Amino acid sequence: MDEFELIRCYFAPLSPAQPDVVLGIGDDAALLAPAAGHQLAVTSDTLIAGRHFPVDTAPFDIGWKALAVNLSDLAAMGARARWFTLALTLPDVDRPWLAGFAAGLKALAADADVALVGGDTTRGPLSVTITAIGEVPAGRALRRSGAQPGDRIAVSGTLGDAAAALRQWQRGDAVVDEGQRRLRARLDRPSPRLALGLALRDLAHAAIDLSDGLAADLGHVLDASGVGAAIRAAQLPTSAELLIAEPDADARQRLQLAGGDDYELCLTVPASRWIAAQQAAATLGLSLTDIGEIVQTRGFSVYDGNGAPLRFTDAGYRHFP
Ligand code: ADP
Ligand code: MG
Numbered sequence: 001m002d003e004f005e006l007i008r009c010y011f012a013p014l015s016p017a018q019p020d021v022v023l024g025i026g027d028d029a030a031l032l033a034p035a036a037g038h039q040l041a042v043t044s045d046t047l048i049a050g051r052h053f054p055v056d057t058a059p060f061d062i063g064w065k066a067l068a069v070n071l072s073d074l075a076a077m078g079a080r081a082r083w084f085t086l087a088l089t090l091p092d093v094d095r096p097w098l099a100g101f102a103a104g105l106k107a108l109a110a111d112a113d114v115a116l117v118g119g120d121t122t123r124g125p126l127s128v129t130i131t132a133i134g135e136v137p138a139g140r141a142l143r144r145s146g147a148q149p150g151d152r153i154a155v156s157g158t159l160g161d162a163a164a165a166l167r168q169w170q171r172g173d174a175v176v177d178e179g180q181r182r183l184r185a186r187l188d189r190p191s192p193r194l195a196l197g198l199a200l201r202d203l204a205h206a207a208i209d210l211s212d213g214l215a216a217d218l219g220h221v222l223d224a225s226g227v228g229a230a231i232r233a234a235q236l237p238t239s240a241e242l243l244i245a246e247p248d249a250d251a252r253q254r255l256q257l258a259g260g261d262d263y264e265l266c267l268t269v270p271a272s273r274w275i276a277a278q279q280a281a282a283t284l285g286l287s288l289t290d291i292g293e294i295v296q297t298r299g300f301s302v303y304d305g306n307g308a309p310l311r312f313t314d315a316g317y318r319h320f321p
Contacts, residue, residue: 078140084133090124141201151269161239213262231305233310237287
């Protein structure tokens with residue numbers, strides 16, 4: 001099977017005919033027709049086997065996740081996702097692997113209504129690079145730099161689930177019960193919060209998606225905005241599965257603050273728009289949790305349920321000794 005047959009067989013079906021794709025797969029470049037008055041939001045992410053996903057990850061999930069992490073970036077900009085390209089490096093032509101990978105990619109592409117418009121296929125160690133392109137009305141994208149003192153800090157969904165699943169896998173624990181399976185699904189098949197990013201675009205001041213852990217990612221917002229954050233550890237949204245997987249509160253908060261791969265949105269919302277933001281999330285069937293507030297003093301501070309400060313140590317956030 002040559003490169004062109006491979007593209008025709010597995011990837012051309014992800015490229016339905018649609019008016020905003022003037023020319024899709026098959027020429028030297030795609031021709032896209034963005035909507036009038038919009039700016040393009042463009043983002044790339046690479047997934048490398050063993051680094052960005054466990055080596056035993058199912059091909060379906062690799063396809064899903066490679067697209068999901070890119071769409072999550074578009075969600076954080078408040079952009080509508082439209083198109084993507086796929087640069088794929090494969091060690092060999094493994095048909096069952098390709099069929100599974102393409103199916104995972106197709107499932108999320110259909111869900112998110114994005115079209116594959118081109119790419120590149122080469123031989124080498126497995127690596128998947130996707131570039132996703134979205135649209136946003138000119139001047140209205142959500143940026144990292146807009147947070148203001150007094151803003152509520154909100155996160156969608158729950159935090160720490162994927163980090164718990166990764167730790168479980170690193171420890172070599174078998175996935176045996178339904179709760180563990182749900183945690184593993186949070187690692188393997190993140191749900192990019194595209195609809196939420198659109199719904200909150202004109203309500204939030206700033207946003208970022210959580211790929212490297214709340215402390216690191218919110219830290220980028222704080223740096224870009226020149227502000228600080230006061231986080232209430234007891235309010236971090238926690239799934240029932242995570243409570244069972246990690247009953248120790250300190251260890252659990254460490255997973256939630258420093259673990260990665262959540263792919264939830266973290267937004268800062270002015271207090272006057274908080275109710276509207278929560279209603280917008282509820283309409284989409286998503287939870288939006290208030291975990292703290294933006295403050296003038298720079299830095300990332302975490303407080304316990306009684307308002308006492310916690311300090312970050314190698315073992316996680318703890319009370320001052
Ligand atoms: P060129 O040599 O001009 O760069 P290629 O031979 O690499 O073109 O690719 C032929 C066509 O197939 C192009 O339209 C390209 O975008 C598309 N393509 C290549 N690899 C992929 C892929 N993995 N997924 C989707 N489209 C692809
Ligand atoms: Mg090429």
